[in-house]
Amino acid sequence: MKNAKLKIIKKKDLISFLGTLKKKYNVLVPTQKNGDVRFSEFNSGEDILWDYRNTKISPKEIFFPQTEMLYEFSGQEIMENEIPSRNYLIFGIRPCDAQAFSLLDKLFGGDDFRDPCYLRRREQATIISLACRRPQITCFCTSVKGKPDNEEGSDIILFDLDESILVKPVTEKGEKFAESFSKWSKEAKEADIEKKNKLMDLSLKKVRSQVNVQNIKEKLDKSFDADFWNELHQKCLGCGICTYLCPTCHCFDMTDEVRNARGKRLRCWDSCMFPLFTLHASGHNPRPSYKERMRQRIMHKFNYCPENFKEIFCVGCGRCIRDCPVNLDIREILKTAVGS
Numbered sequence: 100m101k102n103a104k105l106k107i108i109k110k111k112d113l114i115s116f117l118g119t120l121k122k123k124y125n126v127l128v129p130t131q132k133n134g135d136v137r138f139s140e141f142n143s144g145e146d147i148l149w150d151y152r153n154t155k156i157s158p159k160e161i162f163f164p165q166t167e168m169l170y171e172f173s174g175q176e177i178m179e180n181e182i183p184s185r186n187y188l189i190f191g192i193r194p195c196d197a198q199a200f201s202l203l204d205k206l207f208g209g210d211d212f213r214d215p216c217y218l219r220r221r222e223q224a225t226i227i228s229l230a231c232r233r234p235q236i237t238c239f240c241t242s243v244k245g246k247p248d249n250e251e252g253s254d255i256i257l258f259d260l261d262e263s264i265l266v267k268p269v270t271e272k273g274e275k276f277a278e279s280f281s282k283w284s285k286e287a288k289e290a291d292i293e294k295k296n297k298l299m300d301l302s303l304k305k306v307r308s309q310v311n312v313q314n315i316k317e318k319l320d321k322s323f324d325a326d327f328w329n330e331l332h333q334k335c336l337g338c339g340i341c342t343y344l345c346p347t348c349h350c351f352d353m354t355d356e357v358r359n360a361r362g363k364r365l366r367c368w369d370s371c372m373f374p375l376f377t378l379h380a381s382g383h384n385p386r387p388s389y390k391e392r393m394r395q396r397i398m399h400k401f402n403y404c405p406e407n408f409k410e411i412f413c414v415g416c417g418r419c420i421r422d423c424p425v426n427l428d429i430r431e432i433l434k435t436a437v438g439s
């Protein structure tokens with residue numbers, strides 16, 4: 100929204116306002132849990148982490164849970180799993196993860212295929228992102244259409260100015276939502292906007308990693324049989340953590356749990372890095388080794404998704420780099436595959 104008015108609100112007032120929303124919304128905020136940062140239900144202002152780097156597990160699990168029951172069955176009868184009507188307020192997510200939602204929206208909410216489970220939750224959600232002040236050395240969002248104050252996928256973007264928060268509505272939904280706390284907020288002053296701009300300039304400078312993705316689809320079109328794939332995968336253990344933590348990876352498996360002619364159909368996250376992912380019932384596996392599986396992960400994000408959705412399915416969050424147990428680095432893989 101080009102002419103949206105910027106507002107300023109004291110941090111403590113914003114926290115009090117969040118407290119009033121708990122009846123109407125499932126308010127999810129970044130919190131510390133068992134040593135990791137992840138989104139959980141808002142209980143008190145002390146729970147909220149403002150200066151966190153990013154969550155370990157991406158917030159995709161809110162709309163696309165790791166395991167979910169699609170329906171139960173008994174003989175021929177099918178009982179749909181009704182997803183409860185619940186407004187989600189996702190507060191304080193990083194802009195790269197909000198951008199990832201806009202990519203998943205294209206996948207799960209496209210013209211050819213619409214995923215009712217994802218869409219039901221997504222349509223009931225308001226996304227309030229928090230601009231980054233501490234990008235990590237593994238972040239490369241600026242190479243893949245992002246930046247520390249990227250607005251894509253957010254209804255509102257917030258800027259942490261220490262005691263106060265600058266509020267910028269991005270969508271009409273965000274504008275309407277911002278009106279609901281107008282009695283606590285004021286119009287932002289020039290000095291607030293200047294402070295925000297300075298902080299964002301600093302943040303932008305801290306994103307030092309760059310990856311060249313120019314013409315990446317075309318370059319990869321010619322590289323399916325290239326020799327470098329024989330090298331790139333060699334350290335990979337096939338643990339799949341890179342895909343589980345990724346905010347844009349979306350592959351899943353369906354399994355039935357059956358007992359005495361009653362059962363449940365479940366969908367669970369899957370990973371192209373697992374050998375069973377493409378194993379056929381015949382025993383044939385078209386991706387028999389780590390080489391084909393690593394190639395698939397890169398091709399899917401940087402070649403097939405640009406072909407199908409006109410988008411690279413990577414937002415440069417760096418999770419797959421930070422948590423790979425053998426330090427495989429997607430930036431290095433891309434450098435080898437497409438040049439620097």
Ligand code: SF4
Nearest residue numbers: 335336338339341423
């Ligand atoms: S996290 Fe690393 S070791 Fe595990 S599957 Fe991914 S690239 Fe391979």
Ligand code: SF4
Nearest residue numbers: 345413414416417419
């Ligand atoms: S591929 Fe890696 S850097 Fe890119 S979005 Fe997924 S986890 Fe983040």
